[in-house]
Amino acid sequence: MAPTPDPHELRDALQAVHPWLIDATQATPPRPAIAHAVRLSVTYLSHLAPGHAVEVRVPPFAATQCIAGPRHTRGTPPNVVETDPATWLRLVTGLDTITDNPAVTSSGTRAGEVADWLPLVRL
Numbered sequence: 001m002a003p004t005p006d007p008h009e010l011r012d013a014l015q016a017v018h019p020w021l022i023d024a025t026q027a028t029p030p031r032p033a034i035a036h037a038v039r040l041s042v043t044y045l046s047h048l049a050p051g052h053a054v055e056v057r058v059p060p061f062a063a064t065q066c067i068a069g070p071r072h073t074r075g076t077p078p079n080v081v082e083t084d085p086a087t088w089l090r091l092v093t094g095l096d097t098i099t100d101n102p103a104v105t106s107s108g109t110r111a112g113e114v115a116d117w118l119p120l121v122r123l
Contacts, residue, residue, distance in 0.1 A: 005044045011121055013037040014093055018123050021090050035061045038085050041092045041120055049117045053110045057082040067113050079108030094119030 013036050017029045028034075042062040053069025055077040065077075083091070087103040090096040098104050098115040106112065 004047050005040055007044070007121070010037075010040045010044050011123070013040050014089065014121055014123060017089060018093065021086065021093060021095055034085050034089075037089055038062050041089065044120055045092075045114075045117055048120070049114075054079040054081060054108070054114055056080075056114060058085055058088040061085060066117075067110060069110060077108070079110040081106045081111050081114045091118050092120045094122045 013033070016033050017037050020026045020029050038058050038061040042056060042058060042064045045056065046064040046066045049066040049068075051068035052065040053067040055063060055065050057063040057080065059082070067079075081098070081104065083101075083104045087096065087101065091098055091101075091104075098106075098112075098118060106114075
């Protein structure tokens, strides 16, 4: 198992992209900054909600399995939440919600449980 992500490092990574998240007219942060914030937040979610019942995908930067329940091993997972990096980071910081969000694709009866773990960090 990977070490638990440092919550201070996660907060710092999210603060680096926060101006862009609250104002789309701001310059897009460098790709490595966005990737770092996405990867840390996805890893942090998997540590807070360990398990294999739901797969969270934030292409092209990260994917993880989380939420306690049956392990998925082959083919397309039965419970998936997928969104773009900007939307994911807005969900993680509480600037947006997963419910009825047109930028979030979810499938499966357990996918909605990801919302129970968000936001991860309020800025």
